[in-house]
Amino acid sequence: MRLASDLATLPYSWYVDPAIAELERGRIFRRHWQYAGHLGELEGPGSAFPTHVGDLPALVVRDREGTLRAFLNVCRHRGSILVSQPGPRTSIQCPYHAWTYGLDGCLRGAPRSREEPDFEADELGLVPIAVDTWGEFVFLNADPDAPPLAHALGDLPESVSDNGLDIKGLRFHSRAHYEIAANWKIALENYLECYHCPINHPGLVGVIDERQLALQASGLRLSQFAPVHPDALAGRAAYDAQGEITRGQFHLLFPSTKFNTEPGRPNLSIGPVWPVAPDRCHGFLDYWFAPGEDAGWIEDFFAFDTQVGAEDTDLVESVQRGAGSGALEHGRMLAGAEQLLIAFQRQVRSALETDVSDG
Numbered sequence: 001m002r003l004a005s006d007l008a009t010l011p012y013s014w015y016v017d018p019a020i021a022e023l024e025r026g027r028i029f030r031r032h033w034q035y036a037g038h039l040g041e042l043e044g045p046g047s048a049f050p051t052h053v054g055d056l057p058a059l060v061v062r063d064r065e066g067t068l069r070a071f072l073n074v075c076r077h078r079g080s081i082l083v084s085q086p087g088p089r090t091s092i093q094c095p096y097h098a099w100t101y102g103l104d105g106c107l108r109g110a111p112r113s114r115e116e117p118d119f120e121a122d123e124l125g126l127v128p129i130a131v132d133t134w135g136e137f138v139f140l141n142a143d144p145d146a147p148p149l150a151h152a153l154g155d156l157p158e159s160v161s162d163n164g165l166d167i168k169g170l171r172f173h174s175r176a177h178y179e180i181a182a183n184w185k186i187a188l189e190n191y192l193e194c195y196h197c198p199i200n201h202p203g204l205v206g207v208i209d210e211r212q213l214a215l216q217a218s219g220l221r222l223s224q225f226a227p228v229h230p231d232a233l234a235g236r237a238a239y240d241a242q243g244e245i246t247r248g249q250f251h252l253l254f255p256s257t258k259f260n261t262e263p264g265r266p267n268l269s270i271g272p273v274w275p276v277a278p279d280r281c282h283g284f285l286d287y288w289f290a291p292g293e294d295a296g297w298i299e300d301f302f303a304f305d306t307q308v309g310a311e312d313t314d315l316v317e318s319v320q321r322g323a324g325s326g327a328l329e330h331g332r333m334l335a336g337a338e339q340l341l342i343a344f345q346r347q348v349r350s351a352l353e354t355d356v357s358d359g
């Protein structure tokens with residue numbers, strides 16, 4: 001018997017096939033806004049920080065006039081990474097053969113290029129990409145003609161504040177990188193359902209009341225909300241979840257930016273995931289707390305968060321081994337508990353089926 005097509009998962013071959021991974025790079029990761037860092041990484045006019053947009057190395061620059069710019073972080077000569085450390089700078093000089101670019105991206109100098117009769121310096125500037133901000137958060141889009149970030153964010157900022165988090169009241173704390181031996185879609189599909197939570201996350205289901213989980217899809221935003229668990233308010237949870245945040249909120253901004261707030265004191269983790277191979281993804285999360293938050297509370301919070309992350313990594317790596325084995329063609333999703341996963345897979349499918357020239 002055939003499944004209703006929107007309840008069948010994507011073909012499992014899409015989690016291992018290099019041709020699909022290549023299509024996703026072009027049609028998803030090079031065309032959507034993704035979180036790339038924050039304004040605190042810039043030290044005023046004349047500074048830059050390296051980051052990624054999808055798997056592309058990128059560079060965010062504050063030029064001397066204060067304008068925010070972004071470029072591919074790849075030298076136009078023979079492709080070296082240009083900048084590997086954040087910091088103040090008056091120019092961007094390639095460490096390989098010292099081609100030097102202005103903070104506006106123009107090629108200002110290339111040793112011995114005067115000896116070249118037809119050296120087209122005007123055409124060898126850094127490749128610009130789109131950059132925009134939501135509060136302190138910096139987003140990039142490899143498509144320089146992308147619609148504005150606000151268009152992609154839709155009602156995410158409103159949803160975040162309506163659910164009790166004031167992002168202006170947060171300070172950057174730290175960044176954590178991670179790598180998972182699973183296709184990026186498997187990692188995010190796991191993120192988009194809490195069907196697995198009661199069995200796999202004893203700590204998490206003691207903090208949020210998973211039985212009251214609410215799911216919401218709006219534009220590129222796929223969101224989960226859950227109130228704090230009553231046991232947590234009685235002090236029986238992995239960390240002290242008492243505080244002004246009484247509702248956890250977990251958003252995915254398609255394709256790959258996660259936004260998490262747990263109940264308790266003001267907190268946020270935000271960051272992207274991107275494919276590094278068909279069966280491997282990399283990501284980072286930037287953690288934010290209220291200024292002057294108690295270090296002991298933050299330590300307990302990280303112990304909790306790290307534990308949940310480790311549980312999820314085991315789950316998704318197991319799915320990669322099973323779904324990616326070729327043993328079965330596809331799986332079957334639940335229309336209720338996995339509705340965000342269904343919406344995510346629909347977005348992936350439509351992005352891959354769209355001819356790039358339709359743009």
Ligand code: FES
Nearest residue numbers: 075077078094097
């Ligand atoms: S690769 Fe950058 S100057 Fe040669």
Ligand SMILES: [Fe+2]
Nearest residue numbers: 190196201312
């Ligand atoms: Fe999980």
